[in-house]
Amino acid sequence: MEDILNSIILLANFVIVPGMTYGSQLALGALGVTLIYGILRFSNFAHGETMAFGTMITIMVTWFMQSVGISFGPLPTALLALPFGAAAAVAIVLFSDRVVYKYYREKKSNAVFFLIASIGIMFVMNGIVRFIIGPKEQRFADGERFIIKAREFKQMTGLSEGLTIKMTQGLTVVITIIVVYALFRFLQHSKMGRAMRAYSDNEDLALLSGINPEKVVKITWAIAAVLATIAGVLYGLDKSFKPFTYFQLLLPIFAAAIVGGVGNPIGAILGGFVIAFSEVTVTYAYKKFLKYLAPEGMEPDSLMQLLSTDYKFAVSFIILVVVLLVRPTGILKGRVLE
Amino acid sequence: MTQTTKNFVYFAIMAGLLVAVGVIQSWSVSLSIFNLCLISAVMALGVNMQWGYAGLFNVGMMGFAAIGGVAAMLVSMPPVTAAWANGGGDLMMSGLMVVVTVLAIILILRKMPKGKKRNYTIAAAVIAGYFLIRHFYDPAVGAIESTEAAKYGYLGGLGMPILFSWIIGGLFAAGAAWLIGKISLGLRADYLAIATLGISEIVIAILKNEDWLTRGVKNVTGLPRPVPYEVDLQASEWFINLSATFGADPIEASSIFVKLCYTVLFMVVLGVILYLSERALNSPWGRMMRAIRDRRDAASAMGKDVKARHLQIFVIGSAVVGIAGAMLTTLDGQFTPGTYNPLRYTFLIWVMVIVGGSGNNWGAVLGGFVIWFLWVEAEPIGLFVMEVVTSGMDDGSALKAHLIESAAHMRMIMMGSILLLVMRFSPKGLMPEVVRHHD
Numbered sequence: 037m038e039d040i041l042n043s044i045i046l047l048a049n050f051v052i053v054p055g056m057t058y059g060s061q062l063a064l065g066a067l068g069v070t071l072i073y074g075i076l077r078f079s080n081f082a083h084g085e086t087m088a089f090g091t092m093i094t095i096m097v098t099w100f101m102q103s104v105g106i107s108f109g110p111l112p113t114a115l116l117a118l119p120f121g122a123a124a125a126v127a128i129v130l131f132s133d134r135v136v137y138k139y140y141r142e143k144k145s146n147a148v149f150f151l152i153a154s155i156g157i158m159f160v161m162n163g164i165v166r167f168i169i170g171p172k173e174q175r176f177a178d179g180e181r182f183i184i185k186a187r188e189f190k191q192m193t194g195l196s197e198g199l200t201i202k203m204t205q206g207l208t209v210v211i212t213i214i215v216v217y218a219l220f221r222f223l224q225h226s227k228m229g230r231a232m233r234a235y236s237d238n239e240d241l242a243l244l245s246g247i248n249p250e251k252v253v254k255i256t257w258a259i260a261a262v263l264a265t266i267a268g269v270l271y272g273l274d275k276s277f278k279p280f281t282y283f284q285l286l287l288p289i290f291a292a293a294i295v296g297g298v299g300n301p302i303g304a305i306l307g308g309f310v311i312a313f314s315e316v317t318v319t320y321a322y323k324k325f326l327k328y329l330a331p332e333g334m335e336p337d338s339l340m341q342l343l344s345t346d347y348k349f350a351v352s353f354i355i356l357v358v359v360l361l362v363r364p365t366g367i368l369k370g371r372v373l374e
Numbered sequence: 375m376t377q378t379t380k381n382f383v384y385f386a387i388m389a390g391l392l393v394a395v396g397v398i399q400s401w402s403v404s405l406s407i408f409n410l411c412l413i414s415a416v417m418a419l420g421v422n423m424q425w426g427y428a429g430l431f432n433v434g435m436m437g438f439a440a441i442g443g444v445a446a447m448l449v450s451m452p453p454v455t456a457a458w459a460n461g462g463g464d465l466m467m468s469g470l471m472v473v474v475t476v477l478a479i480i481l482i483l484r485k486m487p488k489g490k491k492r493n494y495t496i497a498a499a500v501i502a503g504y505f506l507i508r509h510f511y512d513p514a515v516g517a518i519e520s521t522e523a524a525k526y527g528y529l530g531g532l533g534m535p536i537l538f539s540w541i542i543g544g545l546f547a548a549g550a551a552w553l554i555g556k557i558s559l560g561l562r563a564d565y566l567a568i569a570t571l572g573i574s575e576i577v578i579a580i581l582k583n584e585d586w587l588t589r590g591v592k593n594v595t596g597l598p599r600p601v602p603y604e605v606d607l608q609a610s611e612w613f614i615n616l617s618a619t620f621g622a623d624p625i626e627a628s629s630i631f632v633k634l635c636y637t638v639l640f641m642v643v644l645g646v647i648l649y650l651s652e653r654a655l656n657s658p659w660g661r662m663m664r665a666i667r668d669r670r671d672a673a674s675a676m677g678k679d680v681k682a683r684h685l686q687i688f689v690i691g692s693a694v695v696g697i698a699g700a701m702l703t704t705l706d707g708q709f710t711p712g713t714y715n716p717l718r719y720t721f722l723i724w725v726m727v728i729v730g731g732s733g734n735n736w737g738a739v740l741g742g743f744v745i746w747f748l749w750v751e752a753e754p755i756g757l758f759v760m761e762v763v764t765s766g767m768d769d770g771s772a773l774k775a776h777l778i779e780s781a782a783h784m785r786m787i788m789m790g791s792i793l794l795l796v797m798r799f800s801p802k803g804l805m806p807e808v809v810r811h812h813d
Binding site for chain 2: 079147152153159160168284287291294346347357364
């Protein structure tokens with residue numbers, strides 16, 4: 037019995053907790069991608085850079101707050117700085133929409149041109165971020181580090197396996213739940229949210245019923261930028277901030293959005309967790325886990341790892357490709373905000 | 375000004391810029407830039423075939439360039455016989471198991487009726503195949519990677535002249551493109567983009583982590599060259615005499631001579647590919663491609679096999695990128711999988727094609743030259759600008775140090791701005807596509 041409990045704790049510690057955290061971060065990122073896709077109808081390649089930009093501003097405000105002695109008790113100071121980062125991300129995204137995307141919208145250009153334009157923005161924002169904060173790794177987490185430590189957990193339960201939950205992991209999940217709840221309340225019940233869904237569903241009909249398209253577009257950009265900043269800050273707190281990593285995050289985020297059904301917010305969340313858990317479960321070495329469960333003398337000698345950790349990113353893409361082939365609309369049917 | 379004179383002026387300006395770099399910085403720097411301009415032009419031609427002729431949005435260039443690069447390494451390096459002896463047999467067996475598994479799946483697909491039973495059988499075959507492959511693969515990899523790990527730890531290559539690899543690299547890339555195209559070409563534009571971007575990342579992940587094949591991030595250095603080595607030149611009598619007639623220092627002259635040799639080789643490749651591209655674009659085949667790009671349904675209704683043509687151009691374009699990738703690794707003299715990055719190897723090439731003029735081969739070449747030149751020269755220019763900006767500041771100021779240190783990142787901002795400006799104000803690029811009408 038104890039072996040079974042130990043194996044469950046082991047799995048929780050190395051698969052479930054990291055998977056939940058990473059899944060939440062991907063879900064927030066994918067929600068932004070999916071909203072842009074639903075309203076503006078293109079895949080925004082600059083989304084990873086939006087995350088990096090918002091996070092960078094948050095980090096700088098955090099440093100400022102730390103230097104003047106503002107702190108958030110046991111919670112990271114970055115949470116206090118986050119609104120500033122989000123505001124800056126909203127500002128830069130709205131600016132890019134005004135000077136770049138609006139022109140193509142008015143011309144009713146093909147989606148591919150929006151996509152290429154977003155590659156241009158990606159370059160520019162990538163340069164800005166590296167120019168201001170540099171390409172190096174930055175750590176900015178402070179406050180309490182752990183919610184539960186492995187040693188305390190072992191003492192509490194008397195099991196030989198410990199469970200560690202970092203503060204940033206707990207925060208990520210809690211904040212994601214709050215943000216997602218607020219977003220869905222907004223989409224379902226507010227006038228603007230309904231206008232967005234109508235616009236996403238049928239642009240012409242929405243225009244006929246008097247919805248102001250430019251306003252819908254602006255609100256969408258703003259929400260996507262806020263979500264991107266939250267996702268970026270949570271990821272940065274949990275791991276660390278490095279501009280190139282944020283560029284690479286674009287890939288699993290796209291995968292999450294598409295696997296879930298692009299344009300579908302629930303799908304984006306589902307996709308985030310599907311991608312995160314498949315990355316973690318496929319690259320986890322099950323040797324110790326099986327040792328607890330296998331009968332005496334049957335323990336495995338090898339690591340029992342399906343794929344080496346180096347292929348983490350590849351996993352999300354294999355899933356993406358399979359989904360695109362088997363069910364191109366994603367797990368939940370996508371294409372419009374529902 | 376007619377377009378022809380304009381084009382002439384563009385290339386003249388480009389030549390002038392390279393000469394200016396030769397005079398101001400040094401001829402060696404100018405030639406290095408020119409060599410990479412030539413390779414960039416080849417890559418841009420490959421992208422132009424896919425995007426310019428056929429409208430395929432492929433952002434997996436990095437993967438094809440890396441496949442070309444690995445071909446250069448595999449063709450030229452001598453085989454490591456000890457590693458083959460230690461792990462070669464098992465590796466062959468695991469390869470055989472891959473083939474067996476694939477054949478079994480094909481057989482099941484052919485012989486069994488559709489339904490749940492078939493799906494379960496396939497799943498069982500995949501799982502059994504996985505364990506069979508791992509059974510041979512794991513010990514093979516262990517044996518190979520532990521063979522003189524510090525020096526080799528991989529299988530080595532074929533020990534053939536590296537110039538062969540330019541063809542082999544193209545063939546490898548074509549093979550990969552065929553497989554990828556089969557899977558992903560049915561997708562809509564932005565899905566195709568994301569799928570190809572992802573697949574190129576997978577290619578890099580494999581090259582970085584399969585140490586038995588590529589030594590991974592430990593890199594393979596010292597690839598044999600197709601041109602003479604500087605030290606040999608400096609020691610040979612005819613070269614010392616030659617440099618004396620020019621009144622040049624033999625050491626500097628040898629470096630320039632080596633670069634010139636590469637220039638000649640690259641120009642031949644670029645010339646051949648450009649000639650063939652021009653012939654293809656102005657043939658009935660080229661017109662068909664553009665018809666498919668502009669009026670897909672109409673072309674399909676006329677009996678053109680859109681899917682097959684897309685696959686064809688995807689394979690050809692990727693092969694050209696693969697050739698360029700092999701050329702690049704040859705020039706570097708080393709294979710470094712850790713240095714492939716999508717901004718430099720995929721998106722920058724796209725900027726070249728769009729700035730040069732999609733659909734126009736000469737435009738792609740021009741774009742390759744201009745953008746590569748700016749990409750390299752952005753650093754000294756950015757540094758210069760920053761030094762002027764900060765000249766009034768105190769020497770010890772942290773801001774000044776930061777601004778000068780960050781000047782290198784100006785190139786990203788510059789590339790993005792160029793792309794956005796060209797798209798907005800000159801969407802057809804510097805040299806627009808030539809469309810001939812017969813009235």
